[in-house]
Amino acid sequence: MKPDEREGWRFEHDAVPRRARSFFIRHPALGLLLVGVPIAFLYSLYEADKLWSSESEILTTPLQLTVFWSLWLALPVAVLALLRVFLRARRGNILAALVSVGAFLLASLVIWAHVGEPNQVRVVETKLDDACGVKVALVSDLHIGLYSRDWQLERWVRQLNALDVDAVLVAGDWTLTPPYDLKKAFAPWTKLRHRSIGVLGTQEERKNGPRLADPLRETLRASGVEWIDGQRTMLGRCELVGLGDLRSGTAAQDLRLVQGQRSTMPGARRLVLAHHPDTADLLPANWAAWLLAGETHGAQVDLPWVTPHLLAARSKGAYNRGRYQLEHMRLFVTSGLGLEDWPMRLGVPPTIDVLSL
Secondary structure, rough: OOHOOOOOOOOHHOOOOOOOHHHHHHHOOOOOOOHHHHHHHHHHHHHHHEEEOOOOOOOOOHHHHHHHHHHHHHHHHHHHHHHHHHHHHHHOHHHHHHHHHHHHHHHHHHHHHHHHHHHHHEEEEEOOOOOOEEEEEEOOOOOEEEOOOOOHHHHHHHHHOOOOOOOEEEEEOOOOOOOOHHHHHOHHHHOOOEEEEOOOOHHHHHOHHHHHHHHHHHHHHHEEEOOOOOOEEEEEEEEEEEEOOOOOOHHHHHHHHHHHOOOOOOHHHHEEEOOOHHHHHOOOOOOOOEEEEOHHHOEEEEEHHHHHHHHHHHHOOOOOOEEEEOOOOOEEEOOOOOEEEEEEEOEEEEEEEEEEE
């Protein structure tokens, strides 16, 4: 027997050291985040330079974009988690497999809220009245720019074009840190085949003021939008009045301006289009039949306890969506199309409200 074959003996040349696995192999999902998030941040710095940011948004815009792009990492994380479920179950490590199942479900939920639901536009038909003899599509909070892009606007326009309506009403907040090239960003709106009527919102009037509001008005006017802030226009048998942003004080100014204009239309045949539903508090009793508004986004997420607090932060009335009977008038709130504070929706899909008036 050779010396190196004797039982119980162990020789140095037989010992094969086990190579330590790298961090990325042991924790692939965490490694993916450590690499992906900085890349998302660098790209966000590049992209933010092309957006219409105010001075207060110089720092926040890149961070918001970093969150937006980083959430896409949930897709490969979900794939890795699912792979680990099978590997750990195969080895009989049931507890670790269950942990991986939880990680997979969480990543899948993030993917749906970030990518799936924001692109599942629903059309909801509601009969409000028959005094005006018209059917309109009410939308709000497009927020083109930071989270909603021109290709999404093109899809929304196609969906609006497929509707049998007399007009499209836009209740403000067309933008959210939009690109400098407004003409390109809103080019899809030129394809809208319906009459379009709109007012400005908080994003245009309060956050950025005339430096954005004026060029946006000019751009969209060339695309066929009728701006009615502080003005009246006929809509079927009714009069439609436009009021600007409540928080910037424009709504109160527009109301005084409109009240100074002569009109023989009774309140039962007057509609008001405004961005903020709390604008109803400004209106005299029986001055208008309906106020049509947006702003609240339906909180963008539908979760117990969380949603009421989010809605209360957006309006005194904590309006969600749908119709409300107030003491002095009626109110309809749409939950909007775009995204604002965070780039996701959950249980509150983007909505086009088709209203019979």
